[in-house]
Amino acid sequence: MYNKFLLEKIIKNALIEDINYTDLTTDTLLEESNRGKAMMIAKEEGVIAGISVVEMVFKLIDPTMEIIPMKEDGDCVTKGEKIIEIRGKTKNLLKGERVALNFLQRMSGIATKSREYSEFVKGYAIKIVDTRKTTPGLRVLEKYAVKVGGCHNHRFNLSDAVLIKDNHIKAVGSITQAIKQCRKKVSHTVKIEVEVETIQQLKEALEAKADIIMLDNMSTQTMKEAVAITNKTAILEASGNITKEKLIEIAEIGIDIISVGELTHSIKAMDISMNLVKEG
Numbered sequence: 001m002y003n004k005f006l007l008e009k010i011i012k013n014a015l016i017e018d019i020n021y022t023d024l025t026t027d028t029l030l031e032e033s034n035r036g037k038a039m040m041i042a043k044e045e046g047v048i049a050g051i052s053v054v055e056m057v058f059k060l061i062d063p064t065m066e067i068i069p070m071k072e073d074g075d076c077v078t079k080g081e082k083i084i085e086i087r088g089k090t091k092n093l094l095k096g097e098r099v100a101l102n103f104l105q106r107m108s109g110i111a112t113k114s115r116e117y118s119e120f121v122k123g124y125a126i127k128i129v130d131t132r133k134t135t136p137g138l139r140v141l142e143k144y145a146v147k148v149g150g151c152h153n154h155r156f157n158l159s160d161a162v163l164i165k166d167n168h169i170k171a172v173g174s175i176t177q178a179i180k181q182c183r184k185k186v187s188h189t190v191k192i193e194v195e196v197e198t199i200q201q202l203k204e205a206l207e208a209k210a211d212i213i214m215l216d217n218m219s220t221q222t223m224k225e226a227v228a229i230t231n232k233t234a235i236l237e238a239s240g241n242i243t244k245e246k247l248i249e250i251a252e253i254g255i256d257i258i259s260v261g262e263l264t265h266s267i268k269a270m271d272i273s274m275n276l277v278k279e280g
């Protein structure tokens with residue numbers, strides 16, 4: 001799932017941001033010979049994501065660091081459970097602590113929320129997907145965490161697929177014209193999705209042969225009507241103010257996909273700590 005070179009770039013940027021040119025406290029207090037081990041411990045229940053990210057953080061600081069995972073991505077943990085042990089120079093354990101925790105806590109928070117959503121619709125023929133409402137620079141990690149939790153990914157960026165939204169339609173003039181222009185210019189391998197807000201727009205999108213139609217902020221009853229009209233001739237995606245309470249009723253009417261911004265845009269990081277044990 002990870003592009004190693006991209007992951008390394010993301011982590012290096014985070015380390016440069018945090019350490020800059022020195023760790024004034026650690027470099028003043030500790031000698032190179034001082035060694036220790038640290039344990040990352042869950043302080044609440046959740047789903048773990050980001051083990052390999054933690055490993056790369058410490059390996060970039062010091063390739064001799066020893067990383068001993070006690071959990072794998074996707075594992076559920078309870079309060080007090082050990083997640084990873086790291087051994088090496090104490091100063092390097094401390095230099096990597098905050099960056100490693102920032103990644104692990106956020107990714108695990110996303111995986112935990114995604115597991116909650118995926119379990120909620122278990123047994124229904126529907127996919128819950130994320131959005132592009134991600135932390136700038138961290139999208140690849142956050143979307144990975146969504147998959148670890150059991151949900152799915154929408155497009156990663158604007159280059160992945162055509163998604164004609166309301167402002168595109170206003171700029172071009174109509175749904176029909178927008179789809180026509182895209183069909184003419186993009187590769188035959190590219191899917192075309194269009195956002196609609198009314199049944200009238202849905203019918204226009206179907207007539208123009210959209211591959212995927214996003215039903216934006218529609219009531220459940222209107223979406224039910226959209227399912228009947230579409231009759232499996234296009235993929236239907238529900239979007240806009242989707243709450244957990246609304247998931248089941250949407251799943252029951254035959255929608256194919258539900259996109260949920262909450263999986264990434266306002267997530268609570270999982271509470272994880274790193275405790276140092278001095279070795280000498």
